[in-house]
Amino acid sequence: MSRTFKPxxxxxxxxxxGDVVYLTxxxxxxxxHAEAELITTEERAAIRLSFGEAQDGxxxxxxxxxxxxxxxxxxxxxxxxxxxxxxPSNYNHGKQAExxxx
Amino acid sequence: xxxxxxxxxAFVASRNAQFRSQVxxxxxxxxxxxxxxxxxxxxxxxxxxxxxxxxxxxxxxxLNGARMRKLAEIADRWDKGYGHFTTRQNIQYNWPILSDVxxxxxxxxxxxxxxxxxxxxxxxxxxxxxxxxAAADEIEDPRPVAELLRQWSTDHPEFQFLPxxxxxxxxxxPNDRAVTKAHDIGLRMVRNDAGEPGFEVIVGGGLGxxxxxxxxxxxxxxxxxxxxxxxxxxxxxNLLGRRDNKYKARIKITVHENGLDKIRELVxxxxxxxxxxxxxxxxxxxAEIEEHFAAxxxxxxxxxxxxxxxxxDPVFRSWADTNLDAHKNDDYAIVTVSIKAHGQTxxxxxxDQMRVMADLAEQYGHDELRISHQQNVILPHVxxxxxxxxxxxxKAVGLxxxxxxxxxxxxxxxxxxYCALATARSIPVAQQIAIRFDELKLEHDIGELQxxxxxxxxxxxxxxxxxxxxxxxxxxxxxxxxxxxxxxATETAAIGERAGPGFAYDEIVPAIERLVLGYLDxxxxxxxxxxxxxxxxxxxxxxxxxxxxxxxxxAA
Ligand code: SF4
Numbered sequence: 001m002s003r004t005f006k007p008x009x010x011x012x013x014x015x016x017x018g019d020v021v022y023l024t025x026x027x028x029x030x031x032x033h034a035e036a037e038l039i040t041t042e043e044r045a046a047i048r049l050s051f052g053e054a055q056d057g058x059x060x061x062x063x064x065x066x067x068x069x070x071x072x073x074x075x076x077x078x079x080x081x082x083x084x085x086x087x088p089s090n091y092n093h094g095k096q097a098e099x100x101x102x
Numbered sequence: 103x104x105x106x107x108x109x110x111x112a113f114v115a116s117r118n119a120q121f122r123s124q125v126x127x128x129x130x131x132x133x134x135x136x137x138x139x140x141x142x143x144x145x146x147x148x149x150x151x152x153x154x155x156x157x158x159x160x161x162x163x164x165l166n167g168a169r170m171r172k173l174a175e176i177a178d179r180w181d182k183g184y185g186h187f188t189t190r191q192n193i194q195y196n197w198p199i200l201s202d203v204x205x206x207x208x209x210x211x212x213x214x215x216x217x218x219x220x221x222x223x224x225x226x227x228x229x230x231x232x233x234x235x236a237a238a239d240e241i242e243d244p245r246p247v248a249e250l251l252r253q254w255s256t257d258h259p260e261f262q263f264l265p266x267x268x269x270x271x272x273x274x275x276p277n278d279r280a281v282t283k284a285h286d287i288g289l290r291m292v293r294n295d296a297g298e299p300g301f302e303v304i305v306g307g308g309l310g311x312x313x314x315x316x317x318x319x320x321x322x323x324x325x326x327x328x329x330x331x332x333x334x335x336x337x338x339x340n341l342l343g344r345r346d347n348k349y350k351a352r353i354k355i356t357v358h359e360n361g362l363d364k365i366r367e368l369v370x371x372x373x374x375x376x377x378x379x380x381x382x383x384x385x386x387x388x389a390e391i392e393e394h395f396a397a398x399x400x401x402x403x404x405x406x407x408x409x410x411x412x413x414x415d416p417v418f419r420s421w422a423d424t425n426l427d428a429h430k431n432d433d434y435a436i437v438t439v440s441i442k443a444h445g446q447t448x449x450x451x452x453x454d455q456m457r458v459m460a461d462l463a464e465q466y467g468h469d470e471l472r473i474s475h476q477q478n479v480i481l482p483h484v485x486x487x488x489x490x491x492x493x494x495x496x497k498a499v500g501l502x503x504x505x506x507x508x509x510x511x512x513x514x515x516x517x518x519x520y521c522a523l524a525t526a527r528s529i530p531v532a533q534q535i536a537i538r539f540d541e542l543k544l545e546h547d548i549g550e551l552q553x554x555x556x557x558x559x560x561x562x563x564x565x566x567x568x569x570x571x572x573x574x575x576x577x578x579x580x581x582x583x584x585x586x587x588x589x590x591a592t593e594t595a596a597i598g599e600r601a602g603p604g605f606a607y608d609e610i611v612p613a614i615e616r617l618v619l620g621y622l623d624x625x626x627x628x629x630x631x632x633x634x635x636x637x638x639x640x641x642x643x644x645x646x647x648x649x650x651x652x653x654x655x656x657a658a
Contacts, residue, residue, distance in 0.1 A: 016129065016200050018153035057131040060149060078579050080518060083527075084151055088519035090447045090529045093182055093197065094152045 008045050009036040009067045009074055010052045011084070012059035020084045020095070021059055023052050029059060031095065033085040034073030039064075103166055103470070104249045104394045106214045113257065114211050117218060121145045122204035129201060146217025147203055150522045156195045156203060157220040158210060162230035162248040162272075163191030163473040167460040170471055172213040174456035180206050185456070187441060187449040189513055189564055190269070191229050191473045192220060196520055218256065223264045225255035225336065231273040231280045232474035235395065236436050236482035238428035241291045241299050244274035246392045247328060250384065253391075254329060261336055265343030266351035268336065269308075272301075276593065281475060283307045283316040283595035284567060286353045287335055290593065294322045301328060305335060305365065306357030309561035313597045314354045317362050319369065327377065329384040334373035338365065398468035398483050405433050405486035418493050420546070421504040426489070429482075435489060437467075437481040438474070439496060440503040440511065444540040447529050448514040449477030458499045466492050475564075476513055478506070509551045509618065510536035513564055517557025517574060518581075524557035526574025526581040526607075531555055534611045539618070548618060551632045552591065567591035569633045570617065571598045572610065583610040585617070587644055588636045601645055602652075613648060620647030 010023035014031075021029040022036035030036060039045045045064055052062040065081045067074040076082045087094025106114070121141070128138040142148075146157040158173070165173075173193055177185050180202045181195040188194055198206060210216055219226060228248045235243040251270055255261065261268070272289040273280040282288025288304035301323045307316025323331055335353075342360060344350045350359075357365050412419050427436040439459060442448050451459075459479055463471045466488040472480035484492055496502040505511050512535060515521065517528030532555055539545050554568030558575075565571030571586035582604040589598030605613045618632070624643055625635045636644060645652075 013149055013153075015135075018149055018198075018200065020152060056134050060135050079581060080151075080524075080576075083518055087152055088196075088529075089527060090450075090519055090533065091182075 005040065005042050005045075006066050006077075007068060007074070008039045008064040009033070010039070010048045010062060011036070011065050011081075012052060012062040015058055015060055018060075023048060027051070029055075032099070033067075033076060033081075034070075036067070036074050038067055038069055038074040103164060104161070104391065110214070111211075114214075114216050114218070117145070117216070118204065118207045118211055121207060125200060125204055140222070143221040144218065145203075145207065146220035147198075147200075148221065148522075150196070150516075150520050151518070151524075152520065153197045154200055154203070155520065156198045156206060156217060157188075158193050158195070158215060158217045159220050159227040160191050160193060160215070160473050161252050162228055162234065162245050163232050163475075164230075164234075164245060165463075165471040165473065166469045167464040167471070169213045169215060170456050170460035170463065172209060172215070174453035174460070176206055176209050177453040177456070179209075184450050184452045186447070186516065187451065187473050187477045187479070189475045189477065189515070189562055190227055191232070191475055192227055193473070194516070196516075222262075223266050223268075224262055225251075225258070225264070225268045225270065228252050228255070229269070229271045229280055229285075229475060231275055231278075232472040232476075232478075232480050233279060233427060233436055233482060234274060234472070235397065235470075236429050236434075237275055237277075237279075238430050239277050240275045240430065241293060242274045243395055243397075244272045244289075244291060246388060246395050247289070247325075248272050249391045249394070250329060250388050251332065253387070254333070254384075261340065264336070264340055265345045265356075266348070266353075268339070268353070270332070278591075278593035278595075279474075281564065281567065281591045281595070283593070284309050284313075284564070284591070285316065286339075287332060288316050289328070289332075292322065298324070300324045303331065303335075306354040306362075307595070308352055308354040309564060309566045310352070311349055311559050312354065313561065313566040314358065315595045315597060316354075317357060319362065319366055326385055327373070329388075330376040330380045331369070331373050333376050334369045337376075338368045338372055342368070398470070400431050400434065400483070401485055402433065403485060403487050408486040408489055411490040415490075417497075417504075418490060421493055421502055422489065424504045424508065424546075425506045431483075433486055435484055435486055437484045437489070437492060438506050439479040439481065439501050440505055441478050441501070442505060442511050442536065443500050443503045444505075444510055444536040445533050446500075448512050448532050451479070452499075455499050455501055458495060458501065462492055462495055476511065478511070505536075505545060507550050507552070508545050509539050509548050509553060510545060511552070512536060513552075513554040513568070515556050515563035517555070517563075521557060523560060524574070525559070525576040526557055526583065528555040528557040528563055528572075528574055531572060531574070531583065531607075531610055535614055538611055538615060542615075544618075544622075547628070548622065549628070549631055551618070553614070554589070554591075564591065565589070566597045567595060568598060569636070570614065572614075575604060577604065581607040583607070583613075585613065585648065587641055588633065590633065599641055601641065601648055603649075616650070617644060617648050620644065
């Protein structure tokens with residue numbers, strides 16, 4: 001593992017709904033941050049990023065975001081990624097609403 | 103209100119059909135995102151943080167009941183039952199699904215609306231005074247000129263790939279309610295010594311990364327010269343503007359780097375050629391457009407009921423004192439409907455609220471509505487005898503907040519709750535400030551005060567020209583809010599001055615509270631507004647209340 005590599009997830013927006021999605025270890029796009037593959041090496045990050053970018057017919061705007069491991073799976077670090085993982089703070093819309101219904 | 107002619111309708115229909123097939127080809131994989139993105143942006147479709155966002159143009163902020171009702175229907179059918187009115191008098195839908203957008207655009211076309219040129223390096227929706235056609239201080243209704251500019255700029259072949267986006271604002275009053283000095287071109291109607299109306303032409307204003315107050319290119323342009331003169335400005339900019347650096351591409355930098363005199367010289371030269379080429383056709387078109395903007399047939403009815411109601415009902419009185427403005431017809435008033443109920447998102451109206459405003463416009467307002475850059479909705483022509491009924495109807499749907507121009511009438515951009523470019527949130531800061539001062543019951547005592555909040559340096563929330571500006575930044579992965587003081591959005595436009603170090607998310611509302619309570623101690627009397635006190639005293643005493651610990655340190 002590289003010396004100071006910060007763990008990451010591959011994230012994007014779904015082409016049709018625009019909803020935030022994350023790449024899983026088994027090559028699916030999940031809507032739930034905690035189900036994402038937590039990538040721990042630079043080499044793996046490059047491979048997974050280009051895998052994601054190649055899926056231009058399903059997702060848009062693929063990039064790597066810092067994340068951290070937790071008991072419940074990877075969690076976002078930066079507040080921007082926290083908002084993306086949950087939804088806006090002024091209404092119960094987006095992921096927070098959908099996930100409450102599950 | 104302007105009615106589409108056959109040409110306008112056919113143009114919008116063909117653009118919508120093109121976009122429908124582009125979306126189909128994107129969905130079936132024939133188009134890549136790189137190919138599709140410029141196409142969707144040409145039609146106002148952005149990809150934001152959680153979803154797509156469709157930005158619909160409301161030309162110079164003017165709507166009628168049918169259009170407002172259609173906006174409500176679109177919100178219900180294809181979005182989450184609300185829309186967000188922006189500082190450029192547009193409406194944004196925050197949750198459309200890509201495959202629904204062609205239907206949304208067709209629905210808009212039914213009421214002669216569209217989303218064309220609400221993005222990209224083109225001339226954007228021309229904005230105007232939201233009291234246009236009604237204001238007591240107006241020289242002429244600026245909307246015919248705004249419509250002329252809209253027709254000229256829409257799909258203008260020379261101006262589809264400008265160095266950067268281009269924003270024009272026009273006002274028919276010497277009192278500037280359209281922030282003309284913060285636009286690429288600002289047009290402020292004035293009279294010359296002979297009493298003829300014309301325009302003060304302002305160029306190179308803009309907020310964002312490098313805020314600049316626009317400079318006067320010519321103090322008086324005869325009305326008849328307006329269109330060739332504007333085309334001359336844009337065409338000079340099109341050639342001279344910097345395409346090598348996105349941050350230096352706006353006309354404000356072109357003017358700054360080349361100097362106003364050189365720009366003026368080039369514009370004048372180009373103008374001579376263009377005016378000859380236009381050969382007066384622009385004036386013929388303007389005359390046709392003007393017919394669409396005839397003043398409403400004002401009714402004459404006694405207005406006494408208004409006074410009786412005003413004297414009897416304190417809630418109505420408070421609303422009337424803050425939310426009404428002088429109309430050019432003494433029996434009428436301009437009603438501003440506050441879309442800033444304490445704790446709500448500034449500029450967000452539910453579909454039910456939109457329908458009530460549409461009904462009120464049709465029943466009591468000569469079928470006219472306006473959106474202000476301050477994110478409120480205006481019923482520009484209401485007979486005074488109808489005001490109590492209008493107030494009652496607004497109250498029933500939470501639209502009767504009496505806070506126009508007060509501390510909770512905050513401009514806030516979507517910020518990091520929606521915007522992909524944001525560096526921090528704006529909306530919850532606005533919500534909390536409004537709630538806090540409502541709890542303190544100080545709002546009316548504080549009086550006129552404009553707070554404007556942006557969620558990043560792009561300054562869509564106009565923070566630079568707020569009496570108090572708040573800019574949300576990302577400081578090492580944490581939201582941080584910078585305060586600016588002393589901005590001015592009127593004809594005496596000024597860029598606010600940074601007060602000092604920023605505040606964390608949980609410190610910003612207490613900081614604003616300190617600042618405003620400090621102002622109450624500093625002002626001469628209840629008549630002296632925040633901005634007047636600031637202009638009299640300068641920044642220092644305000645900084646001292648904002649940063650009390652500094653003062654202690656310095657004194658030690
Ligand atoms: S100011 Fe920044 S955060 Fe706010 S809407 Fe504009 S680009 Fe987005």
